[in-house]
Amino acid sequence: MSSKTLTAAAYKPVILSILQAGESYGYQIIKKVRNASGGKLEWPSSLLYPVLHRLEKEGLIQSQWKLSEKGRMRRTYRITELGQKELSAEKQLWFNVHNTLIKFWKTAEVLD
Amino acid sequence: MNNFDLEKAIKNWKKSLFKDPGLEESHVIELEEGLREEIEELTEEGMNEEQAFLRASKEFAPADVLGGEFYKVRTTRRSGRPPWQAPRFMPSLLWHYLKTSLRKIKRQKIHSLINVTGLSVGMACFLMIMTSVQFEMSYDRFHEKSDRLFRIGIRNSEPEATDYSITTPAILSESLINHIPEVKNAGIIQRSRNAVFQTGSETFTEDGLFADENFLDLFSFELLRGHPSEALKTPNSVVLTDVLAQKIFGSEDPVGKNLRYKSRLLDYDLNITGIVKHPPKNSHLQFDYLVSTSTMASHPSLSEWFQTWDIDAFYTYAELQQNQSKTIVEQKAANLIREARPQIYKREDPVYLQPVTDIHLKSQVSGATASNNRIQTLYFFSTIALLILMIAGINSMNISTALAETRAKEISMRKVIGARRAQLVRQFLGESYVFTCLAMVFALLIFLALFPVFSRFLGNDLSLSHVEKMPLVLSILITLLFVGAFSGIYPSLVLSAFQPTSILKKQTGTWIRGKKTRNLLVIFQFSAVVVLMIGTIVITRQLNYIKNKNLGYEREHVVILPLNEDETIKKSQVLKTRLLEYSGVQRATVTDSSPLSMGVSIGGASFKKENGETIKMDYYLAQGDHDFLQVFGMKIAKGRDFSKEFTADSESILVNEAFVKKVGWKEPIGKQFKNSSVIGVVEDFHFDTLHKRIEPAVFTLSQDFFGRVNLAVRIRPDNPKRTLDEIRRTFNQTSTSQNFNYYFLDDAFNRLYRNEQRLASTISYLEGLAIILGFMGLFGLATYATQRRSKEIGIRKVLGASALSIVRMISSEFIILVVVSNIIAWPVGYIFLRRWLQGYAYRCSFGFEIFVLTGLGTLLIALLAVGLQTIKAAYSNPVESIRYE
Numbered sequence: 001m002s003s004k005t006l007t008a009a010a011y012k013p014v015i016l017s018i019l020q021a022g023e024s025y026g027y028q029i030i031k032k033v034r035n036a037s038g039g040k041l042e043w044p045s046s047l048l049y050p051v052l053h054r055l056e057k058e059g060l061i062q063s064q065w066k067l068s069e070k071g072r073m074r075r076t077y078r079i080t081e082l083g084q085k086e087l088s089a090e091k092q093l094w095f096n097v098h099n100t101l102i103k104f105w106k107t108a109e110v111l112d
Numbered sequence: 113m114n115n116f117d118l119e120k121a122i123k124n125w126k127k128s129l130f131k132d133p134g135l136e137e138s139h140v141i142e143l144e145e146g147l148r149e150e151i152e153e154l155t156e157e158g159m160n161e162e163q164a165f166l167r168a169s170k171e172f173a174p175a176d177v178l179g180g181e182f183y184k185v186r187t188t189r190r191s192g193r194p195p196w197q198a199p200r201f202m203p204s205l206l207w208h209y210l211k212t213s214l215r216k217i218k219r220q221k222i223h224s225l226i227n228v229t230g231l232s233v234g235m236a237c238f239l240m241i242m243t244s245v246q247f248e249m250s251y252d253r254f255h256e257k258s259d260r261l262f263r264i265g266i267r268n269s270e271p272e273a274t275d276y277s278i279t280t281p282a283i284l285s286e287s288l289i290n291h292i293p294e295v296k297n298a299g300i301i302q303r304s305r306n307a308v309f310q311t312g313s314e315t316f317t318e319d320g321l322f323a324d325e326n327f328l329d330l331f332s333f334e335l336l337r338g339h340p341s342e343a344l345k346t347p348n349s350v351v352l353t354d355v356l357a358q359k360i361f362g363s364e365d366p367v368g369k370n371l372r373y374k375s376r377l378l379d380y381d382l383n384i385t386g387i388v389k390h391p392p393k394n395s396h397l398q399f400d401y402l403v404s405t406s407t408m409a410s411h412p413s414l415s416e417w418f419q420t421w422d423i424d425a426f427y428t429y430a431e432l433q434q435n436q437s438k439t440i441v442e443q444k445a446a447n448l449i450r451e452a453r454p455q456i457y458k459r460e461d462p463v464y465l466q467p468v469t470d471i472h473l474k475s476q477v478s479g480a481t482a483s484n485n486r487i488q489t490l491y492f493f494s495t496i497a498l499l500i501l502m503i504a505g506i507n508s509m510n511i512s513t514a515l516a517e518t519r520a521k522e523i524s525m526r527k528v529i530g531a532r533r534a535q536l537v538r539q540f541l542g543e544s545y546v547f548t549c550l551a552m553v554f555a556l557l558i559f560l561a562l563f564p565v566f567s568r569f570l571g572n573d574l575s576l577s578h579v580e581k582m583p584l585v586l587s588i589l590i591t592l593l594f595v596g597a598f599s600g601i602y603p604s605l606v607l608s609a610f611q612p613t614s615i616l617k618k619q620t621g622t623w624i625r626g627k628k629t630r631n632l633l634v635i636f637q638f639s640a641v642v643v644l645m646i647g648t649i650v651i652t653r654q655l656n657y658i659k660n661k662n663l664g665y666e667r668e669h670v671v672i673l674p675l676n677e678d679e680t681i682k683k684s685q686v687l688k689t690r691l692l693e694y695s696g697v698q699r700a701t702v703t704d705s706s707p708l709s710m711g712v713s714i715g716g717a718s719f720k721k722e723n724g725e726t727i728k729m730d731y732y733l734a735q736g737d738h739d740f741l742q743v744f745g746m747k748i749a750k751g752r753d754f755s756k757e758f759t760a761d762s763e764s765i766l767v768n769e770a771f772v773k774k775v776g777w778k779e780p781i782g783k784q785f786k787n788s789s790v791i792g793v794v795e796d797f798h799f800d801t802l803h804k805r806i807e808p809a810v811f812t813l814s815q816d817f818f819g820r821v822n823l824a825v826r827i828r829p830d831n832p833k834r835t836l837d838e839i840r841r842t843f844n845q846t847s848t849s850q851n852f853n854y855y856f857l858d859d860a861f862n863r864l865y866r867n868e869q870r871l872a873s874t875i876s877y878l879e880g881l882a883i884i885l886g887f888m889g890l891f892g893l894a895t896y897a898t899q900r901r902s903k904e905i906g907i908r909k910v911l912g913a914s915a916l917s918i919v920r921m922i923s924s925e926f927i928i929l930v931v932v933s934n935i936i937a938w939p940v941g942y943i944f945l946r947r948w949l950q951g952y953a954y955r956c957s958f959g960f961e962i963f964v965l966t967g968l969g970t971l972l973i974a975l976l977a978v979g980l981q982t983i984k985a986a987y988s989n990p991v992e993s994i995r996y997e
Contacts, residue, residue: 027146046172049142050181057185068145070152075142 134179338386544600
């Protein structure tokens with residue numbers, strides 16, 4: 001598994017987590033990811049938009065057109081109930097992965 | 113100041129996004145919002161608008177990637193590839209063209225079939241002919257020194273003549289090397305036919321060459337064993353080809369072994385000094401073995417040949433220092449031979465250096481009509497190949513323009529949506545290439561399956577293994593490129609020029625511009641068919657003329673037994689007497705000549721005419737016995753034949769009428785020639801192909817043979833098989849060493865015309881092909897014409913037109929085209945075939961009836977092609993065709 005596929009897999013939990021904190025929109029989500037990862041998770045940011053559409057199609061999030069403070073149309077996204085369930089499942093999964101790896105790496109350090 | 117306009121830049125950016133069909137308006141609005149926010153943020157950080165825009169827009173993936181991603185979300189397709197995007201391995205337009213043209217093939221089945229069959233047959237034919245031609249042109253180019261190698265020819269002494277003889281004195285080669293510094297090396301060759309090799313009890317009859325020690329240096333025949341400059345140096349040396357060595361010795365090592373060699377003149381134990389690779393098929397020199405010429409020189413009665421200028425018995429080849437010095441060498445060699453034999457070579461330029469690479473195709477060797485000037489046949493075939501390819505290409509062209517109407521709406525839609533003309537041209541060219549490639553696949557299948565058959569037909573008997581791969585691949589690519597462009601460019605220009613407004617308004621009349629050109633193309637096509645047809649008729653006629661012409665002798669029922677060995681020749685008269693005891697044998701003669709090949713050709717004898725003028729006489733000498741003329745059925749015009757009653761006849765001669773004419777005798781009987789008196793004049797008979805005029809000939813009663821010897825037997829026509837068996841039995845009883853071997857005179861005669869025979873049959877097959885292709889094209893056009901006018905036909909019928917008048921109406925258009933093409937093709941065909949017939953000294957008639965015949969033939973074909981469709985249309989129920997309006 002290349003790291004690129006891993007980052008791509010991380011899209012879903014990341015977006016869902018951001019939306020869990022409240023309604024958001026494309027550029028804001030991009031910025032939040034950028035800030036949170038300190039630029040370490042490198043996504044071609046514009047490709048986030050199709051991902052949002054996919055999640056919406058899967059019913060995990062919901063979109064709405066709203067007027068921004070600058071008077072422009074803006075598509076905002078909100079997490080759905082199904083999305084929340086999916087997020088906790090994802091959370092569990094990522095924790096499991098994380099815990100397993102940490103154990104190995106720690107024992108590896110001891111053994112060194 | 114910077115005059116960057118942010119709004120404009122964003123607008124352009126949006127425009128670029130809209131180009132991708134995967135992006136919908138809502139997507140773009142969403143993306144734009146993101147872009148704007150980022151720009152605002154960046155400008156707040158202190159960047160100017162331009163930098164901010166550039167940086168922000170750089171974050172966005174290209175439109176097609178974005179569009180693809182959005183499409184992926186919407187679609188249920190497994191691959192997720194939008195249909196408007198090409199699969200990753202193909203440029204996008206190509207994919208599209210491929211799809212539309214495959215659709216076109218599906219919808220227009222008949223036309224596609226005509227198109228693809230025509231093109232594939234045409235291209236297969238073209239490729240096969242071109243591959244053969246390419247092989248013919250490759251002759252003798254494998255010699256490393258091929259550009260500097262020349263064969264010495266001695267020009268015919270008639271100042272007008274272009275032919276030359278290639279037999280030269282043996283010492284010419286040495287003198288060239290010694291006296292002309294521009295000549296680097298030279299060598300002599302003589303043919304050795306039907307020599308018998310003997311080892312133990314086995315005998316092998318083979319053809320080879322006598323060659324001197326320079327041979328292997330001049331020519332690049334690969335010597336597998338032995339030393340190139342030593343192998344042919346000493347007397348009694350022989351070099352075998354690997355094939356013959358294998359045949360005689362099997363797996364044993366032959367080098368150093370002895371081999372008994374028997375021919376007409378020589379009988380030797382030869383020592384094998386080397387093994388040479390069998391000459392490649394594209395070498396004009398073919399041999400199974402090479403015997404050193406010094407073997408011949410050491411023979412007591414032949415050594416004279418190597419010291420005199422008076423015997424022309426060898427072919428001389430010379431290698432020059434550089435090929436530019438050809439004319440200088442010709443000049444110097446001319447001086448050399450004029451000095452040696454001043455009375456013979458009176459011509460200004462007696463010596464001709466023939467490039468070795470010209471020998472196969474461009475020879476003009478006196479007397480060797482069958483192998484001369486092969487290039488003409490090559491031109492013939494290449495022209496036909498090109499014509500067939502063009503006929504097929506025109507079919508394809510005509511069909512695409514004719515079908516334009518069915519695509520008018522497509523073209524208009526494309527134009528309205530924004531296709532540029534160049535794009536449309538590209539599209540139609542692309543379609544043409546799809547067709548061509550498809551046809552090429554079939555063409556290659558045909559090529560693979562038929563090439564050996566076809567090549568035997570053309571006379572060079574090649575198999576695929578002889579074909580060099582690179583030129584073939586190259587010619588395939590060039591054919592593909594050419595045919596695709598040829599059949600595609602015109603239709604694409606016509607189709608792309610349509611005006612969408614007029615088409616969508618149904619002003620159909622304004623754009624049937626293709627019709628005029630289409631008619632011109634049909635005319636061209638049929639002209640080609642007519643020319644080929646005239647060619648077929650004339651060539652066949654000339655061949656029949658040859659076959660049935662009275663040649664001055666009777667060639668049926670004559671069996672010729674070549675006698676190869678001295679022992680058999682000594683017994684020839686005994687054999688003759690024994691054969692005459694059979695009822696099936698009428699007459700027999702022992703002679704060195706037959707009407708097809710006269711014994712010895714004597715060149716350059718001087719003769720003093722009665723008016724005191726000295727002329728140079730070239731004549732043929734035939735030696736035989738008393739029965740010579742009667743066996744071959746030649747007639748005496750004046751005087752008498754040889755007779756046993758006159759013992760002095762052995763000192764007398766007969767001459768032919770051409771001889772009498774040449775020397776200008778009014779009363780030939782009793783005249784002297786070379787100390788012999790003339791007792792009779794033989795009626796002229798042809799002793800070469802009809803390409804040649806009849807030459808002077810002298811007949812003597814001599815059995816002192818020099819060249820080959822034949823026993824010619826005239827048998828009774830009934831039961832030739834039994835007679836032949838009797839002859840065979842007697843022969844085997846009489847001669848112990850030589851194998852029985854015979855041929856019929858008329859078979860040999862037919863072989864002389866093998867080239868013409870082959871030419872005729874090949875041309876007639878290719879003509880058949882051209883006719884079929886032309887027929888198909890016309891059929892396609894007629895189908896289209898009736899379809900297009902089906903409503904008109906319906907209305908005419910409703911208003912009372914008869915079926916016949918409708919057939920006439922539609923057919924007449926095409927008939928006119930065929931008539932016009934006939935009128936154009938007649939003079940062309942006449943000029944070409946006139947020139948071809950000029951090559952024969954005796955020609956068949958070439959009258960107007962041939963043109964009438966071709967005219968009627970093509971009309972018939974056209975009527976058939978057009979009639980089938982129009983009759984169907986004319987008899988259809990008008991209700992069917994006009995119901996829908």
